[in-house]
Amino acid sequence: MSMTFFYARVSTTDQTAAHQRIQAEKAGFTINEVVADEGVSGVSTKLADRPGGSRLLGKLREGDTLVVRWVDRLGRDYQDVTDTIQALMNRRIVVRTVINGLVFDGAAADPMQRAVRDALISFMAATAQAQAEASKEAQRAGIAHAKGRDDAYRGRKPSYSRAQLEAVRAQLAQGASVSAIARDTGLSRQTVYRIQEDPAEAEAALARWSA
Structure with a gap:
């Protein structure tokens, strides 16, 4: 059975993962499990090197959906974000964003669809x-x-x-x-x-x- 995970990274004490989850649910997402990193900078730490990020990557399976508020939750910079999204798609994990409702799906087979998808990933990153x-x-x-x-x-x-x-x-x-x-x-x-x-x-x- 596929799962929908919500990943939240909050770097200041007056942000909460719960608030980000509420935003996602208001946007229409049904979340099965939340994984969070609180008090962790996204500027200096890769997703896999964060406690919650590492745990998330171990939980995700083919067919699962990963929801994030925005693509900047997934990496430190342009290259890190694009590499992370591509690695998730290679595992057949769908990445979706709360802001703007973007969908990144590795199952796309048509070359034109893949080109548009990859260009969008680069632009967003x-x-x-x-x-x-x-x-x-x-x-x-x-x-x-x-x-x-x-x-x-x-x-x-x-x-x-x-x-x-x-x-x-x-x-x-x-x-x-x-x-x-x-x-x-x-x-x-x-x-x-x-x-x-x-x-x-x-x-x-x-x-x-x-x-």
């Missing part, structure tokens, strides 16, 4: 890496901006957490609407607009209030 690099750059700029301000002036305390800020940036990069992002993150539309208009200041506000 490249997008994930570009978003991660943009997030790191915005964070560096925000911290530098915060350090350049008078320490006695911190301004209004941010109404969002680190996890919410990262979620907003990720979904903006994927083309999600402000209204949809607000619903998903629990933030107001005005807050999402502010983050969209000045991501460096959004980072700076978190940095000023981190102490």
Whole structure:
């Protein structure tokens, strides 16, 4: 009997695997088992080297479906993501994403279908890496901006957490609407607009209030 696994990787204390599962179920997925890595960075650690990732790879069997929130959950960078998805497809495991409802299936036999599928994998992996690099750059700029301000002036305390800020940036990069992002993150539309208009200041506000 085939199984549907949901893999969650959360790298900050205010994210939870349970929240990601709820998002997947709201998107229409029926999950048989959840495997998670919490407090694990996806930037420096391959899927197979994470405790949960290693356990997941040992559980998956031919015909199973693996659901992830987005392809960046599966690897550190472009090459790692594409290699991981290809290896899963070679095992006849279907990979599906919650965001955008993408499906990567190794059973495709038609050369044109395979070409389109592989091109999409490459594009999505490249997008994930570009978003991660943009997030790191915005964070560096925000911290530098915060350090350049008078320490006695911190301004209004941010109404969002680190996890919410990262979620907003990720979904903006994927083309999600402000209204949809607000619903998903629990933030107001005005807050999402502010983050969209000045991501460096959004980072700076978190940095000023981190102490």
